[in-house]
Amino acid sequence: MAEGPTINTIARHAGVSIASVSRVLNGLPTREETVRRVLRAAEELGYVPNSVARSLKSRRTNQVAFAMADIGNPVYLAMVREIQPVLRAAGYRLLLHSTDADVADELDVLRGLGERYVDGLIMSPLRVTEGHLRALAAARAPVVVIGSVPEGAGVDNVRADSRTGVRLALDHLYGLGRRRVAFVNGPADTVPGAARAAAYREALEALGLPYDEDLVEVGDFYREDGARAVQALLDRAGDVDALMCANDLIALGALDVLRRAGRRVPEDVAVVGMDDTDLAAVAWPSLTSVSLGSARRGRAAAELLLDRLENGEREPRVVTVEPRLAVRASTVGVREAEERDEALRTGRAPRTGRAQRTEEAVQAAEAPAGEVAGDAGEGLR
Amino acid sequence: MAEGPTINTIARHAGVSIASVSRVLNGLPTREETVRRVLRAAEELGYVPNSVARSLKSRRTNQVAFAMADIGNPVYLAMVREIQPVLRAAGYRLLLHSTDADVADELDVLRGLGERYVDGLIMSPLRVTEGHLRALAAARAPVVVIGSVPEGAGVDNVRADSRTGVRLALDHLYGLGRRRVAFVNGPADTVPGAARAAAYREALEALGLPYDEDLVEVGDFYREDGARAVQALLDRAGDVDALMCANDLIALGALDVLRRAGRRVPEDVAVVGMDDTDLAAVAWPSLTSVSLGSARRGRAAAELLLDRLENGEREPRVVTVEPRLAVRASTVGVREAEERDEALRTGRAPRTGRAQRTEEAVQAAEAPAGEVAGDAGEGLR
DNA sequence: ATCCCATCCGTAAACGTTTACAGAGCCAGT
DNA sequence: ACTGGCTCTGTAAACGTTTACGGATGGGAT
CATH class of the missing domain: 3.40.50.2300 (Response regulator)
Known part of the structure; x- marks a missing residue:
């Protein structure tokens, strides 16, 4: 488990500055010769960029969480199965929270968004309490709720009928x-x-x-x-x-x-x-x-979230899936x-x-x- | 989605240095008065520590990934159901990879460990190729394989019988x-x-x-x-x-x-x-x-990984679950x-x-x- | 020869934490 | 009054990236 090479290691090896290394690795215009030297060094050293550092700088984690009551329930499973490939295709990793439908747990997840370990959250609560609504309003990242939530809750919402x-x-x-x-x-x-x-x-x-x-x-x-x-x-x-x-x-x-x-x-x-x-x-x-279209609801939720992550602010939407x-x-x-x-x-x-x-x-x-x-x-x- | 308060904001509010804030929040010995001021400011501002920054410094993400062929397969599902609570109890978040049993995908996951977005990986490949063995040997984080892997592969291994x-x-x-x-x-x-x-x-x-x-x-x-x-x-x-x-x-x-x-x-x-x-x-x-004890295998894998994460280097173990x-x-x-x-x-x-x-x-x-x-x-x- | 501009690159700051180190203040012992 | 030691706190560096900025170099136009 040796410490991996960083951009610094490469810079030293290639005899250039870390800025150049970064530029090359991100495909910014650079002199041919420098590109070659950097790529060569990166290759030789088996460099892999550190996603944590990148996240810190870019303020994006490329991770999305899905919080549901119980992964054992086939309904949520059907959702995960649809959500995963959609997110993956857009370059996001999927993180799973199983809350046992525990309200406190669910609120923790919502508060946890402040830790910024994910860019967004899909949540399917069994009960929606006052606490949920407050936490949703204060959420520090975009949230899509699967399951009806009152109008005006200010979040994207996917509903069964x-x-x-x-x-x-x-x-x-x-x-x-x-x-x-x-x-x-x-x-x-x-x-x-x-x-x-x-x-x-x-x-x-x-x-x-x-x-x-x-x-x-x-x-x-x-x-x-x-x-x-x-x-x-x-x-x-x-x-x-x-x-x-x-x-x-x-x-x-x-x-x-x-x-x-x-x-x-x-x-x-x-x-x-x-x-x-x-x-x-x-x-x-x-x-x-x-x-009730669990699969379609999952997919719709993932797409809503992606849309919001890419297009930023816009009116919350409600999507209803036909039974x-x-x-x-x-x-x-x-x-x-x-x-x-x-x-x-x-x-x-x-x-x-x-x-x-x-x-x-x-x-x-x-x-x-x-x-x-x-x-x-x-x-x- | 206002930018949340950081340790700096708190320091300014409380009129102390960021070091003091950090110390208070981590429970290091500090003068009573300072503790009060910091906690008060943190409370007022609704401070939540940024886990990305913390990870960068501490080199731990408190995340573990589970890579399997297909989350729709009940066998893997049974594993996830056991893995999740074990990891959770130890303070780790669970990240899911569905690889469709695609060898290239699986190797990508192994290489991806270099990105350091997780502290460890549980993987259940359907096929184990030469490429797998090489990638396992070169893995930049601890891996537990569910499914038989040759002796000497140097990874913890959970087997069905x-x-x-x-x-x-x-x-x-x-x-x-x-x-x-x-x-x-x-x-x-x-x-x-x-x-x-x-x-x-x-x-x-x-x-x-x-x-x-x-x-x-x-x-x-x-x-x-x-x-x-x-x-x-x-x-x-x-x-x-x-x-x-x-x-x-x-x-x-x-x-x-x-x-x-x-x-x-x-x-x-x-x-x-x-x-x-x-x-x-x-x-x-x-x-x-x-x-074949899918649930028990999942649990055993999670426990092996935790053990390795806590105790660092030790001989790889093989656990076999009774059918x-x-x-x-x-x-x-x-x-x-x-x-x-x-x-x-x-x-x-x-x-x-x-x-x-x-x-x-x-x-x-x-x-x-x-x-x-x-x-x-x-x-x- | 001089100036200007374009191109390429390096320096340094920033992201939000943790932590080594040293300075400040204070008290007690001489 | 000085010293030593203790407690508390602030400064600064570090984690590994990205990126704004400005400096260096070189070529063409004058």
Whole structure:
């Protein structure tokens, strides 16, 4: 671990000043001969520029941080997977913070921006408190928040559209003839929890279905909690014919419980998850799930941040990502799910009238206010 | 984004020198009065120390990088999940590199250590080339490699034990009466690919089973490739009664193909995956899988690196993590898998003699040379 | 020969810290 | 009153870059 050569070492070796070395290495106009000597010395010594020193002078670190609750959650994972290549292509390194959704931790990260170890931050808090808003306002570097933040918070914001998402799912279930659609939610004091609860009520109303408290159960966003919640639901309201779950993990828990209870999915109870994680496709029966576009949200956030880093001041933007419904066996049955799969693979439309009908539900509804991000494939603007 | 206060600003405000400010902030002995003035000024101005400047002076960045092929692969994810908290507890930030298993990229990362933007690196290359060894030898910061690297490479090394792992799986299958056990591998020029191929031959031999080329198929470590490979296998050797897959993704592909071919799992064909990722538990039927201890390897790597960062020079160490077999429905059937689950939950041993027998296979075999890491729970030494 | 301008390069300052060193002030001991 | 030693603080250098500025050199125009 010998001390590496610096610009000084090279200057001495090449018999020039450090200024010349710097100029050559940065491609500024220099006499041919000097260029040769410097490059030669740099090559011989295996010189690598010290990024810390460079950062100190340039006030840029070429690093960006992503702070999320838990890297183990497939939703955040999907985000990281998109964020990483976007940043990388722009020459930024990615730094990861796992905060366990701990508010104090998240605030620490925001304050930590003062240390200037990153040029910007993408953050996806589960809860947004007063403290968050204050810290965001005082942040010493650009921040993009994934997850709704009040207007006027002064930060770029990428939003999912739970409202439309839940609506898609309930329309789909309604179309399949389900009328007792229960809702298994995560904590009501989280951003997604609150949004999805409201969305559920709204969607019921739009469909002319009554809101029945007995059909709503709250746990946490994990498989075990989901299982417990669903068990409670079944005990209380045995006649449910569909479960809308606030994320895929809860839905997996639901599948466990239903299987154990001898209820067939989807014949007796249809199940819809949310987030459309990798797990949904692997589960059995494969899980119909509302995609809230985690990947697209990640990409949009990265692009917003890059834009801000390059173009400096400008009005904060809000980008909303359209949800989609990924229809699989847990609502339409194994047979049709396979047909759909096949159709997707071969690029043809599914055959049956029933498939046709539910296909309509895949159409995303009106976009809400704000910009709307397009396909994952296309860029931001 | 106003320019933040520096140590100079504080010095002026408090009417002292920058040296005093630094001393106070670092807790060096100082007169009471000065301490008060400095702290007051720092508080008022909302001072946050600049970590870049600090790094330049101290030659430490308090950052560590983890370079892996693809953050989307659950194996690496499991590692990150363990690495992150360990590093964090020691005050290090985690930086992520996704190299797509591209050799040039990996070498770039190693060379990049000369930029001194991190204090150390954990790297998990899929292939280890001559170039890797050279770059490792020349690395300007401590590196821990996850994945076998030749003795004498001079780096700390955390290894899986594929040999024992495959052996556990084949013993298990043999115990269930399977005799035509096929092997679906990933590319032979990767470290795990090569290790697992050798392990398969060895395990067969130990069981007195013949090695049949027709029973071996090579694809890539992904679901689609696995499916293709298994299809080819079935076309060629319809009488296989078990599939040993070189990772879980391949095994998932195998489940797809078998289902489509109308082969029951495990009645007609038993399937074993490898890595015991989250997907294995979710799949249907749930997937028996050899855990190579991704989580434990991640943790061990982080601890090795920390140890080296704190204690400086010392002989490179090799840590080998013991494999285990997670027995699930894809080999023993849904019924028994559920019983095992239940037993695990209630902490009692499973009932049936058959369960008893396969339980023995769960015992890890002799540990190979080198240190052996214990449970995920316990520390390194 | 003189002057001007262009080109190239070196000196030095700056980025924000930490820290070696020495000076200032003070008290106690003679 | 002087000295020695202690405590506290300020000055300055250093970490490895980038860059403003001005000096040196040389060539062409007068």
